[in-house]
Amino acid sequence: MLYEEKPWDPIKVNPQDKKRVAYFYDSDVGNFSYGANHPMKPHRIRMAHSLIMNYGLYKKMEIYRAKPATREEMCQFHSDEYIDFLARATPDNLDLFNKEKFNVGDDCPVFDGLFEFCSISGGGSMEGAARLNRGKCDVAINYAGGLHHAKKSEASGFCYVNDIALGILELLRYHPRVLYIDIDVHHGDGVEEAFYTTDRVMTCSFHKYGEFFPGTGELHDIGVGKGKHYAVNVPLRDGIDDVTYRSIFEPLIKTIIEWYQPSAIVLQCGGDSLSGDRLGCFNLSMRGHANCVNYVKGFGIPLMIVGGGGYTIRNVARTWTFETGLINQTILGPDLPFNDYYEYYGPDYKLDVRPSNMYNANSPEYLSRILTEIYSSLEPTKHAPSVQMQPIPADIRGFDDDTAEDSKEAMDTKGGSQKNRDEIVVADNEYYDKAEDVHMVKNYSDHEKTNSNSLSESARDGNQVMPNSANSVGSTAVSSGTASITQATSLSNNETK
Ligand SMILES: [Zn+2]
Numbered sequence: 001m002l003y004e005e006k007p008w009d010p011i012k013v014n015p016q017d018k019k020r021v022a023y024f025y026d027s028d029v030g031n032f033s034y035g036a037n038h039p040m041k042p043h044r045i046r047m048a049h050s051l052i053m054n055y056g057l058y059k060k061m062e063i064y065r066a067k068p069a070t071r072e073e074m075c076q077f078h079s080d081e082y083i084d085f086l087a088r089a090t091p092d093n094l095d096l097f098n099k100e101k102f103n104v105g106d107d108c109p110v111f112d113g114l115f116e117f118c119s120i121s122g123g124g125s126m127e128g129a130a131r132l133n134r135g136k137c138d139v140a141i142n143y144a145g146g147l148h149h150a151k152k153s154e155a156s157g158f159c160y161v162n163d164i165a166l167g168i169l170e171l172l173r174y175h176p177r178v179l180y181i182d183i184d185v186h187h188g189d190g191v192e193e194a195f196y197t198t199d200r201v202m203t204c205s206f207h208k209y210g211e212f213f214p215g216t217g218e219l220h221d222i223g224v225g226k227g228k229h230y231a232v233n234v235p236l237r238d239g240i241d242d243v244t245y246r247s248i249f250e251p252l253i254k255t256i257i258e259w260y261q262p263s264a265i266v267l268q269c270g271g272d273s274l275s276g277d278r279l280g281c282f283n284l285s286m287r288g289h290a291n292c293v294n295y296v297k298g299f300g301i302p303l304m305i306v307g308g309g310g311y312t313i314r315n316v317a318r319t320w321t322f323e324t325g326l327i328n329q330t331i332l333g334p335d336l337p338f339n340d341y342y343e344y345y346g347p348d349y350k351l352d353v354r355p356s357n358m359y360n361a362n363s364p365e366y367l368s369r370i371l372t373e374i375y376s377s378l379e380p381t382k383h384a385p386s387v388q389m390q391p392i393p394a395d396i397r398g399f400d401d402d403t404a405e406d407s408k409e410a411m412d413t414k415g416g417s418q419k420n421r422d423e424i425v426v427a428d429n430e431y432y433d434k435a436e437d438v439h440m441v442k443n444y445s446d447h448e449k450t451n452s453n454s455l456s457e458s459a460r461d462g463n464q465v466m467p468n469s470a471n472s473v474g475s476t477a478v479s480s481g482t483a484s485i486t487q488a489t490s491l492s493n494n495e496t497k
Contacts, residue, residue, distance in 0.1 A: 001255075001375045003367035006247045011287055011294055013329040019297070021061035021327055022137035024124035025049050026068075029144045032117040035109055039278055040158040042117065044271075044313035045143050047341045051321040054339040060328040062137070067397065069122030069166065077165040077194060079153040086160055087115045101154070108155035118161035121145050125167035125306055130397055132264060132302045133174040139303045139327050142167075143320055146268045146308030148188040149214060157186065157214055158309075164266060165194040167304060170397075171264045172200055175302075176387040179262035181253065182206065183292050184270020184308040185280040187217030187233070191268075197227040199385045202260050206249065206273075208281055209235030219370055222377045229380045232256065234370065237361035238281040242288025244362055248371060249292055255375070257299055261384040264302045269293060271310025271319050275355045278311035283360065286319045286353035293323045314344045315353045322351060 030046025052058075074083045085102050089110045104110050111117075121144045128140030148164055149157030164180070168191070171178045180195070182188035182205040195201035207217050223231035234248065257265075272280035274289055297303060305327065310316030318336075325332040336342070336349045 001251065001371050003364050003371055004247065004251075005243060005364070006250070008243050008246070011291055011326065011331065013294070013326055013331060015329050017300075017329060019138040019327060019329065020136070022128060022131050022140045023052075023061045023063050023324070024066045024128055024140065024142040024144070025063060026065050026120045026124070026144065029117070029120050032111065032113050034111055034158065038109065038158075039311040040309075041311075041313050042144075044310060044316045045307065047313060047317035047344065048143055048320040048324075050340040051317055051336065052324050054337040055321060055325065055332050056337075057321075057324055057328055057330070060330065061141075061324075064127065066120070066123035066127035066142075068116065068119030069126055069161070069163075070119070073126060073166065073397070074118070074122055074161050076169055077152060077162055078150075082153040083161075086118060089114070103151075103154040103156060108158060108160060114160065121147055122161045122163040122166050125163035125304070126170050126397060128304050129167040129170035129264075132304060133171060135302075138300075139297065139305060141305045141324065141327065143269075143305075143307035146184070146270060146306035147190075148182060148184060148268055148270075148308060149186070149190045151190050151193065156190065159190065162190045162194065164188075164191045164268060164306060167306070168195065168201055168266055171266070171304070175263040176200070177202070177260060177262045177384060179256065179260060179265045180204065180268070181265065181292075181296060182268040182270070182308075183249075183273055183289065184268055185273040185277065185282050186213055186270065186309060187215075188268060189214050189216045192217070192221075192231050192233075195227065196223055196231055197225040199226050199230045200387060202230045202232070202256065202262065202381070204232040204234070204253070204256060206234040206236060206245070208238065209233075210237065212281075219373055229377055230260075232374060232378065234374065236282070237366070239283045239358045239360040240362050241283045241355055241360050242285050242291070244360060244367070245282075245284055245288055246291055246295075248367055250295055252371070252374065253296065255378065256381075257301070259378065259382045259384065262301060264304070265296060265299070266304045266306065267293065267296050268306050268308045269320065269323060270308025271316035272308070274310070274312070274315050274319060274353055275358075276312050276315060276353070277309075279309070280311070283355045283358050285355045286315070286322050286351070288355070289319050289353075290323045290326055294326045297327060317341070318345070318351055318353050 030043045032042045034040045071083050071087055082102055085097055089097050091110055091112060094110050099105060124142030125145040128142050131137045132140050145163035145167065147159035147162060150159035150162035168178050168180060178201045180191055180201060180203045182191065185208050187207040188203060188205040192203045192205060195203060205217055209217055217233045217235060219233055219235050221231060221233050222229055273282045273284050274280065275283045275285060293305065307320065322332055332351060334351050336345050336351055342349065
């Protein structure tokens with residue numbers, strides 16, 4: 001397929017098409033600091049939250065504080081040794097550990113509260129996935145997540161625990177195929193690697209490629225083994241603008257969704273692809289970035305939104321706020337409401353992030369060439385793979401037992417009346433169109449409680465990254481007998497990429 005420039009249409013929403021949105025926020029997250037001169041600022045999540053609240057979006061969605069992810073939960077993807085290190089290392093005792101082994105240092109410093117920070121990020125994505133799984137929301141949002149560079153046994157690119165891989169593993173318990181889309185300016189290498197050898201997860205990353213971190217994400221990296229053709233990389237040059245980005249994003253995502261037929265989508269919304277980012281080199285306006293969110297949302301497939309990079313923090317907060325509005329079918333007005341961090345938004349105090357006049361190095365010829373190659377690689381995915389399912393493993397969060405998560409403790413702030421609608425029983429197999437998927441889908445009304453230990457070898461000694469059922473002690477698990485899941489695999493180590 002050749003590149004064809006589409007004119008820019010103003011972003012539209014349909015107020016009638018109400019989504020049930022679960023928004024995860026932990027008020028502790030803004031207190032963590034990577035260090036004064038480090039570009040990654042967890043504070044930006046608090047800034048976004050304040051703006052979101054002051055625009056009144058709490059009236060339209062349910063707001064939750066997720067249970068922080070435990071060591072055991074993190075070990076569904078990560079190695080025990082690495083998580084043990086994250087849990088025990090502090091700035092004061094770091095000399096006792098092999099820092100090089102886990103790649104901590106300048107980019108990924110060990111800071112006070114590091115493990116707690118990772119727990120908040122990971123917990124939000126896991127709980128978001130769990131709510132989507134049970135049809136309790138249509139969209140889950142976790143801006144503390146999106147840490148796409150984290151590897152099984154090491155930190156990378158300001159990321160320590162890969163909340164996205166954890167969330168996708170949770171989704172795979174119910175969903176035969178999950179699509180991961182990454183619009184951060186950096187390649188989504190940690191997530192790609194986690195699912196590089198499986199067709200259960202398709203990854204699609206749009207990123208700057210060429211003398212840029214992390215150096216991976218080349219056009220011809222398309223997956224291996226069963227995962228061949230199920231990794232898509234869109235290597236871009238500096239200065240891509242709204243029109244150009246949209247003109248490749250929309251047709252490519254449309255094709256992937258039509259061919260692959262995912263039953264859940266995870267969208268990483270890194271804000272470092274915005275114009276004027278401290279580390280990025282793209283030229284997207286807030287609306288160009290948000291158009292991706294709105295476009296993906298329009299397919300009506302259960303969707304998880306996670307954060308990611310973003311280093312000009314006022315612009316990250318602006319954009320994630322605008323996108324939260326779109327998810328709630330609202331186009332927010334241009335004047336920022338008063339909020340806790342109002343002074344950050346001067347001198348104009350407006351919502352928009354505007355593009356600059358930087359040169360767009362992505363020529364139509366270049367984009368035609370990469371699109372042509374991507375489409376030819378995608379050809380074999382035309383017919384979505386069916387999945388041979390095994391029994392769903394124990395839910396180690398205990399979310400299959402519905403009593404816990406709607407308690408007063410779990411509901412941080414109530415906004416509106418979504419909870420009542422949550423009570424509506426989800427129709428069996430609602431998300432599955434394909435006949436061959438139907439038999440393997442959990443029947444929500446037919447839960448049979450058991451502590452199933454049915455699935456999966458541990459992640460720790462091989463390539464397997466599926467939930468480690470040995471960790472399910474004390475949780476209430478569900479097995480319907482027909483619902484099942486196959487194992488996803490990861491590359492066994494980073495050197496293979
Ligand atoms: Zn990034």
